[in-house]
Amino acid sequence: MNREVVVTGFGAVTPLGVGARTLYERWRAGVSGIEDGVGRCTEFDPTEHLSKKEVRRADRFTQFALVSSDEALREAGWDEELPYDADRIGCLIGTGIGGIGTLEHGKETLMEKGANRVSPLAVPLMMGNAAAGAVAMRHGIRGQSYSILSACAAGAHSIGSAARMIQTGDADAVITGGSEAALTPLATAAFAALDALSDTGISRPFDAERDGFVMGEGGAILILEDAEKARARGATILGTIAGYGASSDAHHLTAPRPDGAGAVQAMKRALEDAGYGPQDVLYVNAHGTSTPLNDRAETVAIKDVLGSDVPVSSLKSSIGHLLGAAGAVEAVATLLAMRDRIAPPTLNYEHPDEGLDLDYVPNEARTLDSNGHPAIALSNAFGFGGHNAVLCLEAP
Amino acid sequence: MATTTTPEAVEKTVYGALPQFGVEESDISRDATFEDLDVDSLDLAELSQIIEDEHGVQLKGDDVAKIKTVGDAIDLVVNRAA
Numbered sequence: 001m002n003r004e005v006v007v008t009g010f011g012a013v014t015p016l017g018v019g020a021r022t023l024y025e026r027w028r029a030g031v032s033g034i035e036d037g038v039g040r041c042t043e044f045d046p047t048e049h050l051s052k053k054e055v056r057r058a059d060r061f062t063q064f065a066l067v068s069s070d071e072a073l074r075e076a077g078w079d080e081e082l083p084y085d086a087d088r089i090g091c092l093i094g095t096g097i098g099g100i101g102t103l104e105h106g107k108e109t110l111m112e113k114g115a116n117r118v119s120p121l122a123v124p125l126m127m128g129n130a131a132a133g134a135v136a137m138r139h140g141i142r143g144q145s146y147s148i149l150s151a152c153a154a155g156a157h158s159i160g161s162a163a164r165m166i167q168t169g170d171a172d173a174v175i176t177g178g179s180e181a182a183l184t185p186l187a188t189a190a191f192a193a194l195d196a197l198s199d200t201g202i203s204r205p206f207d208a209e210r211d212g213f214v215m216g217e218g219g220a221i222l223i224l225e226d227a228e229k230a231r232a233r234g235a236t237i238l239g240t241i242a243g244y245g246a247s248s249d250a251h252h253l254t255a256p257r258p259d260g261a262g263a264v265q266a267m268k269r270a271l272e273d274a275g276y277g278p279q280d281v282l283y284v285n286a287h288g289t290s291t292p293l294n295d296r297a298e299t300v301a302i303k304d305v306l307g308s309d310v311p312v313s314s315l316k317s318s319i320g321h322l323l324g325a326a327g328a329v330e331a332v333a334t335l336l337a338m339r340d341r342i343a344p345p346t347l348n349y350e351h352p353d354e355g356l357d358l359d360y361v362p363n364e365a366r367t368l369d370s371n372g373h374p375a376i377a378l379s380n381a382f383g384f385g386g387h388n389a390v391l392c393l394e395a396p
Numbered sequence: 397m398a399t400t401t402t403p404e405a406v407e408k409t410v411y412g413a414l415p416q417f418g419v420e421e422s423d424i425s426r427d428a429t430f431e432d433l434d435v436d437s438l439d440l441a442e443l444s445q446i447i448e449d450e451h452g453v454q455l456k457g458d459d460v461a462k463i464k465t466v467g468d469a470i471d472l473v474v475n476r477a478a
Contacts, residue, residue, distance in 0.1 A: 053418030053434070116448070120441035 004227035005163040005241045009078070010177075010332045011071025013064045014218040015039035015319040018049075019071060023220075023329065024336035027318045028344045028365045037201020039216025039320030040183055058125065058134055059099030060181035064219030064325070065131035066138060069175060073139060076223040076235065082140065083173070083233050090174040091136040091145035092162045093221070094154030096324030096383070098128030098147075101184045131179045135221070143171050149324070151383030152287075153246075154178050155220070156327030156391055160244030162224050172226050178328035179219030188215060194254060198290060203321075205288035205314035205346055206295045206360045208353035213289045216320030220328040239335040240394040242276070242376065245269025249386030255293055256382060260301030263287075266388035267305045267378055274392040276376055278306045282368050283343050285334040285379040288314025289321055298380065299356045306378075311368065313361040317347035327381035331391055338375035338395035341368045401451045401477035406470045409450045413443055414466075426467030433466075443469070453477050 012019065015033025016026040018041075026033070033039050041064070046055045049067045058066060073079050082089060106122040124130060129147035136145040144165065148157045155178025162176035182188075191197050198212035224241060231237070247269065249262035256263065271277065284306065287298055302312060315330050322329050337344050342365050349362035368375065379391045411424050417439040424433070430440065437460065444455040447469075453476045463469045 051418055056416075056418065057438075117445065120438055120445075124438070 003167045005166045005224050006227045006230050006237045007222050007239045007241065007335060008225050008230055008235045008237065009072040009074070009076030009223035010221065010238065010335070011068035011075070012218065012220040012329055012332050013041055013044050013067050014322070014329055015041055015216050017043045018067065020220065020332050020336065024333045027315055027333060028337070028342055030345055030347060030363065030365070031318065032347060033319040034203060034214055037198065037214060038183060039214055039322070041218050057121065059102045059130060061095055061099055061179045061219065062125070062131040062134045064181060065093050065135050065177065065179040065221060068177065068219045068221040069135045069139065072175070072221040072223050078223065084229065086140050086142040088143055088172040089141045090143040090162065090165050090171040091132050091141045092148065092158045092165065092174055092176045093132040093135060094148040094150065094158035094178040094324050094328065095128050095131060096149065096151045096154055096180055097182050097187065099126035099130055100182050100187050102126040104184050104186050135175055139175065141175060150387040150389070151385055152321065152323050152326055153381040153383035153387040153389040154324035154327065155329065156331065156379065156381035156389035157246060157387070159222060159241060159328060159331055159391055160246060160389055163241040163244055166224060166226050172229050174224045175221060176224055177219065177221035178325040180323040180325040181217045182323055183215055183217050191215060196254070196291060202348055203290045203317050204348035205286065205290045205317050206299065206353065206356050207349050208351035210290045210292060210295060212291050213316065214320035216322045218319070218322050218329060219325045220332045222328065222332060237396060239338065239396070241391060242394040243270040243272070243274025243392030245273055246389045248388065251386055254384050256297040258297055260297040260304065262386060262388045263298060263301035263380065263382060264304045266390040267301065267380065270378060270390040270392040276392065280376050281306055281310055281378055282370050282375050283338065283377040284310055284312040285330050285377060286312050286314045287380040287382045288316050288346065290316060294382065296356060299358055302358060308358055310359070311343040311361050311366065312358045313344055313346040315344070317349070327379070327389060330379050330381070331393060334377050334379045334393050335395055338377050338393060341370055341375055342366070343368055401453065401474055403470060403474050406451060406473045409447060410443070410466060410470055413446045417442070424466060426470065427465055429465050447473055451477060
C-alpha cells in the first residue's frame, strides 16, 4: 500500500571534507576529522561555493545545507531543471539548534553597541527553519517546506517525515536532511556544563574509557523521490528509505532510558514499517555518541531487537557528534556503505566495557556479505528530550 | 558619529557600504536603482543603520520605501540632515 521512497542524490559537508563520498571514503579508511577535540569542517570555505551575498545571508548551518543541497541536486540530475512540478516538491531540513552563532553575535552587539545596532539579518539567519527556507528558495521549491527540531534526532526525523510526505501523496519528491553549526562559545560551554562532552577530546564510542561526546558540525542533504516516478524518469537509484520508526522515552530531559525501551520501540517500528525481520539486518549505524549512558542503553536496545551478532559501528568516532545533522550525515554514509557491502569502523575502540559486548567493528572496515540480497541497515538517532528516530535503509 | 552630511560625505558612506552587500563597485552610481543592484529591503535596513551611525540620520520604513536609486538615498539623507 505504501509508496516506495528512493534516494537519488546526496551531498554532505562534514569534518572529513566537502562531499558525501569524501565523508564515506575517509571514514571507511579510518580517517579522523577530529582535531584538538573538535569536529570542525576545516575544508569548507563558503566563498568557494556561494556568492558574497549568499554567504552574508546565511548562518553557517544554512551554508552547510545550501552547499550539500547543490551536490545532492547535481547527483540527482536536478541541477538543470526540476523533474517535477515545483509545487509537488517539499523541503524538510532538521537542526538541533539553528543559527546559534548568529544569535550569540547578535547578543554581543546588543550588549556592546546597543539595540539600534542589532542586525536586521539576525532573525532570518538564526531561526531554526532558515536552512529549509534558504534551500527551498535557492532551488525554487514550492511544496511544503519547514524544519524539524528534535535535538540530535532531527536529521533522522526529517528524512523519515520526508519519506512520509511522499508516501501520503503530499509530494512527489523532497529535499531533506539536517544541518548544524554549534561550535560556538555558548553552545560549547552549555554542553560542557551538562558534563556531556569528552574531557579527553577523544570520541570512542562503546569503549570502556569513553568519557562523553566530541562536538562536531556539518550537514547532509538527500533527495527522496517517489520510486515509480524516479524510475520513470530514468533516475539512478542510490538506495531506499525502506522504513522509519520514531518514539519517545518519556523518561528524562537528557538521559536515555537505561533499558533502552524507547530505542527498542523505534527500531522495531522501523523494521516493521519496512516489512523486514531482525535476521534481515546486515548492519547497524549506531547513534554511538561516546557518552557512558547512551552507548550502554543503545547496546541493550540493539541486543533486544537484533541479538548480538550484527555488526554495529559509529560514525561519531570519526567526526564527533553533529547534533541535528548527525542522523542525516549518518544516513548518507550508511547508504554508501551498504552499496559497497562494507561496515565502516568504530575508531578509537580499544577497551571492551563490561556488558558492552556487541560487534562494534573496531578500527578497521569490514566486508559484509548480503548473500545476493539487498543490503539492509538500521541507522539510529536519539535526542535530548527523549526523542528516538530510526531509519531502515536499503541499498540495491 | 561624523558631523558632516555633505553630499560627498554621504555618497562616500553609501558607496563604501554597498560592496558589503555583494554589489560590484563598478556598478555603483547615483542613477543605479537598488533593484538593479540586487539590494533588497534587508540590505536597505542595514544601510540605514550604517548611515545613522555615520551621519546621525534615521531612515524609517516609509523613507526606505520611497527611495529607488542610490542618488535618492543620498539626497534624502542630506535633506534630512539640513
